[in-house]
Amino acid sequence: MPVVDEALIGRLFREESGRSVATLIRIFGDIDLAEDAVQEAFAVALRKWPAEGLPPNAGGWITTTARKRAIDRLRRETRGRELLGEVAVLSPGNDDPGMPEVVGPVQDDRLRLIFTCCHPALSTEVQVALTLRLLGGLSTKEVARSFLVAEATMAQRLVRAKRKIKAARIPYRVPEDHELSDRLGPVLAVVYLVYNAGLSSPAEPGLCSEAIRLARILATLMPDEPEVAGLLALLLLTESRRASRMRPDGSLVLLGEQDRRRWDRSLIEEGQAIVRRCLRRNQPSTYQLQAAINAVHADAATVEQTDWPQIVALYDQLLAVAPTPVVALNRAIAIGEVQGPAAALALVDELRAERRGDFERGPPRHPCRGQEACHERGPAANICTARRTGMCNANMARSDPQHRAGAIAYQEMFMTVSTRGRTSENTPSTRLGE
């Protein structure tokens, strides 16, 4: 029997509040009411549970209690009584909405909620903030911190977003199959952004586990979507190296220099198993291919033993589906490992001539400048291109903390922007607020 203290209830809040909020939004059609009621239910839990112990189904208890609280509040308001009438109509076979409803595993309301939070009518930034707040159970203060903005600014942003959802009637439903290809992209991008925000800010490791938790939920709820599985595998494989990618002073440890014995084998095995299942399905796309690249790296005991030809082949495929300069650069680096630095540098120069505009915009320019710096110093034959690129970035990062975010993404060489549309303009390696 675990000790029921504030820490345990706090953890339960992270894990369970998203589900309760999602359920209450479905019942009452009101995000604010749902949020407040779930907060109140946890406040009750904080009073009761330490003395009485955990109820058998803590999540269900929270949802039921929150539902009762919401109904109590609505009964006190005139408009609320009208709304209750509608709720009764909308809950067939359940005349008294005060009755606790069995929360079934079949239709999980969180899936509805994440599609609402990530609706293309909302900006990417707002999508991320709403997802963290409503599904992740982060406080407004915590969300604000991950965006590097003041709490009041974030609170205002969330209020506006919720007002838009209500006024414009952004639907609360899972898109139908024919819409899914358009609508799934932003959802996966948001989860990926959350993970990368955690990765690039060591002070927020919670964001990494939050993203993995969201990816697991999505993978459970949408088992037929290979890209959802691909995203989960990518995050697990990246996470397996997180502990070994940074020194205590915050500087980066390059992939080739990492102590591979410290990589988390259970995460690697889980990620690789998902990648193998994806391969059998043979519908490769960006997240699956990135996961596959990571899976190959995870197989190698040393950087020299890496199956680079396999990695080049995967980058060829990735470049075909996601022809971004970042992918092209990473592919060049992999080619350098197979054919030698000269081949890679030739490709990089070609790329730079072709895509100057892209490189001069946003974080990708920093690695490119790093590359340039190396180039100027002249290639040292015994140092592979990949590591040199990474090294330059890490050095730049140390000398210029502003460039850290951009450099972090590159140190492991195979981070890439993988979503379409507006999100592809953003680089997930930056802090969310930048």
Add this chain to the structure above:
Amino acid sequence: MTQYMLSAHSVEGEARNPMTDEEMRWITEQVGILEEQMKSAGAWVFSGRLHAPDTATVVRPSDGEVLTTDGPFAESKEHLGGFYIVEAEDLDAALAWASKVTLAVRTPIEVRPLAEQPRP
């Protein structure tokens, strides 16, 4: 049901310039087909196409009087060219209509909910 205004914005001197008579006819035809669709789906509430912004006149309160001036009101390059008021189940349904409109008239369409909604 929610009512939305789908407004067509045109950039002065840009969008309409290089359009042939045939293209104009195509657009008119497409818009006609689309309006029929809206009406038979019960989504169409009202619509209108506006004359050029230089035909506009503005009145405003000034010291208790009303001041009349030459328009348009906003000194911008982008102007409202026309609009639809449609009734839709939710934003996705409104966006589906807006997508058809933008493909037909070839200008960006802004979708905004009306603050006053009809009683169900």
